[in-house]
Amino acid sequence: MRKNKKAVIMFSGGLDSTAALCWALNEGYECRAITVSYGQKHIREKKSAHKIAKLLGVKLFDLAIDLPWLKSSSLIDKNKKIPNFKVSKINGKTIPSTYVPGRNLIFTAIGVSLADSIGANTVVLGPNIVDYSGYPDCRPAFYNALEKAVNYGTEIGSSGGKIKLLTPLIRMSKADIVRLAIKLKAPLKYTWSCYSGLKRPCGKCDSCKLRAKGFALAGIKDPSLLG
């Protein structure tokens, strides 16, 4: 099968997925991006996704899914407070209340659906297991197993081709991600990481803190509103 350079990328408009998108463009992939509303408090990130996709000349699909049971997550239920601290480590026993059940599985499935529709052999995703929030669906073992399933369950995978799930940031520290993004001239100014749902980054949630730590360790001033 002809190797092509089309890629689908799941793109939130945050620091990580912006770095991943710039990485994919730099690798020569022709990218289609997908952003998804799923009830997240920080719907503000979509504005960033649109702005950045436009700046980079990448076609963006803007989707919405309404899964009423996701209110179990503090990232979605307005009556649940976003925790202001890191509650878990890699393979730690506590999964934070911001975990959204099945989110990365659904996101990857949606990306694979587009890839299988347009004949793209690559789906790029931005998960990370170093400076991360302890979500089980960010682990390499998850994506490795899922890639196998994807290739049994798609037209590309069952016709002699292969869909690769690429997670270029998965073993990088947040500081490394910041350095990569700067090197690739990613428009970090427009990225959005805060979970709080406020109009400006809160600086207190897990996501703001991990971001600040990344910029600090990289010795770079955050050009966004948080910096």
Add this chain to the structure above:
Amino acid sequence: MRKNKKAVIMFSGGLDSTAALCWALNEGYECRAITVSYGQKHIREKKSAHKIAKLLGVKLFDLAIDLPWLKSSSLIDKNKKIPNFKVSKINGKTIPSTYVPGRNLIFTAIGVSLADSIGANTVVLGPNIVDYSGYPDCRPAFYNALEKAVNYGTEIGSSGGKIKLLTPLIRMSKADIVRLAIKLKAPLKYTWSCYSGLKRPCGKCDSCKLRAKGFALAGIKDPSLLG
């Protein structure tokens, strides 16, 4: 971890998923069902899903996803004709135009999301590889690989529990499915299989033909409008 009997079932209102739902209820599972609009021409099946779920006393989540690229499928694009014949066999080289890229991956992901939210250890699905349309995402290898991924990527799976993907019909013939449904007193009268999008079953599409063959071989008159 305590073994529970909660199950999530992906439920279209067709013959197969109705048989699978009755199977799960008969096995003692407390079921939550999910039906999904994804642009299918035969949106009429949702009426069946609601009717049957109500009859069986099963809570039904009615979801909609809008994935614009799915117009590659004749099951969705009104300008593409549903083929009136079976165009492929198991592991055959031709995948029919009614294939919806990534559909069963997305459906399973949605079911897993609900399962992981409510602490259900089981997701029941109705795919079948005997009298089927040649879709790659109906194969046992796909579900086996996906179950592994699911257990890396969920709270249940990463906390010492396990989510099982059960496909009770996967190796049954359509006649066997009809017999099972009759044995379990499934309300087959209300099930809907036709792909055409017409108000009555067309009797010509792949799905109508497989259904008719199943009833014929089981020696049972189809109690639905097709019969």
